[in-house]
Amino acid sequence: MTLQQELATSPSAKLSVKDVSKTFHTRGGRVQALDRISLNVNEGEFVCLVGPSGCGKSTLLNIIAGLETPDEGTVQTDGQPILGPGRDRMVMFQEPALFPWLDVFSNVMFGLKLKPGLSTAERKEVAQYYLKLVGLESFQHANIHELSGGMKQRVTLARAMAPNPRVLLMDEPFAALDALTREQLYGDLQRIWQERRKTIIFVTHNVREAACLGDRVVLFSPHPGRIREEFRVSLPRPRDINSVDLAEHATEIMRALKGHLRNSEVQE
Amino acid sequence: MKRLLTALFFFAALLAAWQIVVLSKVWSPVLVPSPASVGRYLWGALRDGTLEGSVLVTMKRLGLGYLIGLAVGVPLGMITAQFRPVRDTLGVLALGLQGLPSVCWVPLALLWFGQSEGAMLFVVVMGTLWSVILATESGVRNVNPIYVRAARTMGSRRLHTWVQVIMPASLPFIVSGMKQGWAFAWRSLMAAEIFVTILTGFGLGQLLHYGRELNAMDQVIGIMVVIVFIGLLADKVLFSPWESFLHRRWGTAK
Numbered sequence A: 001m002t003l004q005q006e007l008a009t010s011p012s013a014k015l016s017v018k019d020v021s022k023t024f025h026t027r028g029g030r031v032q033a034l035d036r037i038s039l040n041v042n043e044g045e046f047v048c049l050v051g052p053s054g055c056g057k058s059t060l061l062n063i064i065a066g067l068e069t070p071d072e073g074t075v076q077t078d079g080q081p082i083l084g085p086g087r088d089r090m091v092m093f094q095e096p097a098l099f100p101w102l103d104v105f106s107n108v109m110f111g112l113k114l115k116p117g118l119s120t121a122e123r124k125e126v127a128q129y130y131l132k133l134v135g136l137e138s139f140q141h142a143n144i145h146e147l148s149g150g151m152k153q154r155v156t157l158a159r160a161m162a163p164n165p166r167v168l169l170m171d172e173p174f175a176a177l178d179a180l181t182r183e184q185l186y187g188d189l190q191r192i193w194q195e196r197r198k199t200i201i202f203v204t205h206n207v208r209e210a211a212c213l214g215d216r217v218v219l220f221s222p223h224p225g226r227i228r229e230e231f232r233v234s235l236p237r238p239r240d241i242n243s244v245d246l247a248e249h250a251t252e253i254m255r256a257l258k259g260h261l262r263n264s265e266v267q268e
Numbered sequence B: 001m002k003r004l005l006t007a008l009f010f011f012a013a014l015l016a017a018w019q020i021v022v023l024s025k026v027w028s029p030v031l032v033p034s035p036a037s038v039g040r041y042l043w044g045a046l047r048d049g050t051l052e053g054s055v056l057v058t059m060k061r062l063g064l065g066y067l068i069g070l071a072v073g074v075p076l077g078m079i080t081a082q083f084r085p086v087r088d089t090l091g092v093l094a095l096g097l098q099g100l101p102s103v104c105w106v107p108l109a110l111l112w113f114g115q116s117e118g119a120m121l122f123v124v125v126m127g128t129l130w131s132v133i134l135a136t137e138s139g140v141r142n143v144n145p146i147y148v149r150a151a152r153t154m155g156s157r158r159l160h161t162w163v164q165v166i167m168p169a170s171l172p173f174i175v176s177g178m179k180q181g182w183a184f185a186w187r188s189l190m191a192a193e194i195f196v197t198i199l200t201g202f203g204l205g206q207l208l209h210y211g212r213e214l215n216a217m218d219q220v221i222g223i224m225v226v227i228v229f230i231g232l233l234a235d236k237v238l239f240s241p242w243e244s245f246l247h248r249r250w251g252t253a254k
């Protein structure tokens, strides 16, 4: 299999979340993290989930990843129910989860080595392709602790993309970065997404970020976590986080979000 | 280079101070032999082969027992970390026995195994095992669960996760446990060799013991120097490479 063939396999997938609920039982009592969530995502679509912390965004992402099971409801990729974690859905977690005992290249190779049907040489070629895609080909042999926060997230992105998943799940991947680095990554992520056309679900509590990246922005409100409203963002790409058009969209979404939060407070 | 010179200077000064004490004749030369006479003893023992022979005997006992301790201790530590009932039983036992000074195993070993190589081996294994179990256990329990989750999404399962994620992630703990296990094993083996004469082989501890019986202070001090030297060498050869790998990869401060 050549690199081109490998990159051409696995088209992006359609994702459907139907009536998913999840309650956590803790010592302090019950927390309903998700309340009958339904969400459909098209092939190759970039969807942003926005809401204040504690509204169940990570929980939903983990359920889609197959790392947690919903109490009720179903999640399907292309009509197939999700039964556990799988290579077709890769995750970028909120905290950096790069393995400190491996160098940059071996981190990217980790998932590739577990993917059948490729020779060692092909795996290396694929890993190199993705490191190049995120602009870190000259850092192959660096240790993880030698990278800046932004570089770490780039490696994480390369590692998640390398096995060629059909869906990419990103949980506030840029939340811990400084504004400048983040802006760079917005540009890179959009470029990479246009090149590789994955279905992406991107979680954030930053409305502007959501408007910048998403085709669609889905608003969540907490206690219990519910979907409140959806916005389409049809600005041309690549989008600049500082543009005026984008600011208008962001303001509109922000206003809606605040409204929902006020309402849910009143209900409590 | 500068560090080497500093070290050389320090040890030369130490030798000089020792020589001055001997020359001042405050203590009888029977109690404080000169560096030269210790050197003469070591040279003689090397020439007639007693020193190499006993170093070999001791290292064989230590090496074999230590390897057994590691081979049993690391998997047991992982099992202890994984299963609650094992933690509540074996874990507690390991904690208790690790606190037992390892020389306390010597009388038991003698009763069970007699004056045999088995007794020596037993003492070394007991010295190694418990700290390795405990270190592995806490290493595994301290692995950030995010690593395991990330590995699972990439298709890693059971054995692969243990070997490729949990073991390397707990390496810093395991190495420090290996180091502690080594130190305990080394101490307990010396104690056992000093107390017990075993006819199948004379170790360093036995040479030390005979030095005392013969009132040969040069032999006693000479063997002590060798024991210290082996300890240092083990640290440099066995553990330094691991530790510098850990420092380099994890970026922990020197």
Ligand SMILES: Nc1ncnc2c1ncn2[C@@H]1O[C@H](COP(=O)(O)OP(=O)(O)O)[C@@H](O)[C@H]1O
Pocket (backbone or CB within 6 Å): A024, A025, A026, A031, A032, A033, A051, A052, A053, A054, A055, A056, A057, A058, A059, A060
């Ligand atoms: N493993 C868990 N055990 C108990 N409660 C949890 C667990 N995971 C999440 N929660 C609770 O569920 C709610 C939603 O959490 P989360 O999905 O992390 O929200 P978000 O990512 O939107 O900040 C929170 O109130 C959180 O405390």
Ligand SMILES: [Mg+2]
Pocket (backbone or CB within 6 Å): A057, A058, A059, A094, A171
């Ligand atoms: Mg979260």
